[in-house]
Amino acid sequence: MWSQTLYEATVAGGGAGGYIAASPRLLLPMPMPSDALDRPATRERLFRLAEAGRLSPEALERALRLAGRLPDRAAWRTFADRMLLLLGLAFLLTGIFFFFAYNWTSMHRLVKLGLIEAALAGAAATAWVKGVDRLAGQAALFVASVMVGAFLAVFGQVYPTLADTYQLFLTWTALITVWVAAGRSPALWLLWLALVNATIVAYWTEVFDPELRHPATLTLLLFALDAGATAAWEAGAARGAAWMRTRWLPGLTATAALVCLVLPVLEVVSRHFRFGGDPWRVAAPLVYAAAVAFGLWFYRKKRRDLFILATLPVSLIVVVTAALGEVWGVEDWTALLLGLLVLAQSAAAAAWLRKVAREGAPS
């Protein structure tokens, strides 16, 4: 079938072995039964039976439901409950934001601050009452954390303090740190990490010595921050923290870290490989090579994550193609050659990732 989760692609992956998916991308070892009938009833296997004429359409539909591939009443109840809460809150908050934007200039400063404080207090109280172990409590704490930033921004407008933007981000980060630590929520951690990134960028552009200011230094610093966050998450997950089982967050932070590292490398490439005596420009390709090598090893041998593994060869394709394009130029026959190379690289990357998906889980 055209779109399956990796879970199904890998659990369905042959007789040599199989995996239990703790999440759709994270694979844990599971012995694969030799008898085909003892293998998990994945969507693909059930469709294969139907294609072979062993299941009627009605039987296939029922089998998908029995196998938990289609939602039952309990799943619908949970889904409806979560979506009504999350979409309801999203629409409400967006609407409130639009309302503020509409009335902004005509509002008295105390009304502005009062409304935001009321929203902040309401959200924090809701989080307290519901508890951060429940979705409603986590959502309320996230809203409260966002409202802290809104309050600081409006306060800075109403009573100009001539503070730099980085101070706003830094104060915001500091004020919500306790909530983030207590919240045990991936979304809150992502907000916190984004604020730290924003603080560094703002400090860099507003305060840092222009003589020392260089884009490669900034992106390498952001790489270190996001890679460190990814490592911290992996360490927490390895220690069994239940709320750290989710894989979308390390996928996002690892991708952000990789982008921050590829940018200075591309800058070096675009300067026709001239480093200009800048040690950061020299460091960028070296750190990039080391990071890619470590990432390929770690996410293949230690903690199998195909999404993060896929981002590494993609970055290599970008860097190699850009480097060859810089050397050869992109015209006439070199364009044809580059096109063929892009295809060869992407085909090789896809073949390798398929192979990794099918091989045994890390010991």
Added chain:
Amino acid sequence: MNPTPPPLRTVLSRLREEGLLDDEPLATAPEAEPQSDPWYLRVLAGGGAWFAAILFLVFLFSFSAFRSDEGMLTLGLALLGAALGLHRRARGLFPEQLAFALSLAGQFAFLGGLGQILDWSAAVWALMIALEAALLLLYPDPLHRFVSTLAGVAAAAAFFHALAVPDLVHALVFGPAVGSGLLWEREARLVRSRYAGMARPVAYGLAAGLLGALALSVMPDVEVFAVASWWPATLGLAAALGVLAHRILATDTPGTPPLARALLFGSLLAVAVLTREAPGITGALFVLTLGFHRGDRLLMGLALAFLAVFLGFFYYHLDLTLLAKSLMLIGSGVVLLVVRVALRRRTSP
């Protein structure tokens, strides 16, 4: 949904107990194991082919013979022929990727040549729709079929625009919604038909095309489809969502109390009425519900990502005041939260 399915033996035994399966098939299970790729591998393959196609065109257009209108058209047809021939014989990822890239380059060149010759009239886009329909049949690759479906929806949008009847955009929204819904709903029935390999890619393509068409509603500055009002599109989507909800209540959650049903349909109607000028909200809810109904996380992720982007662009939508947009969203949010509280009270043990 349970991440670890039970063994095939258990599921097949239950089917036999329920009279949906004869004894004989239990003796064997398919030996050849099915394989498929996660979405990001498809993106990797598709992205590589797109980029290569552009580089191929840079190379081919360096020859003056291919820069004329007729030359471009001939080149497009030749590339498409080569792609189809190569794909039939392709064994391995590289030739498959090459065929895909040649097909994309061929479609670009064909469109460029045809557009120049026919002065970008409606006929150009009608022919592109026909070309994509032919490729759906002739090029049996899931990713290519997805791209062809999406390209077909885009060509239909350009066709309606060239006809200078902006209100046809409502059909561009309603058509893919109905098509996608029907294909997902009949997924099991189509499995043994001759169109089995086409159903999923086309269903994905139509869902993505629907969301793409809805993006037009928050781009009034582009003036491509400057319709007087978007409520007909919202009405069509609300009807499609209502039918889908009715179907779900019948198949997935039979026995749902009448009051809970009334609350759900009432909230859908209220949100549709409140956001009638923002069809992206009802459209995203439709795709999200469809994705959960068919157990497809990719479809759900697509809907949620679209909703986030839609709300961002909605802020800059100039046809409505910020106050109107604000009341629309606050009203919808309150409706959903009130319905949640009411449902929890009614359904809690």
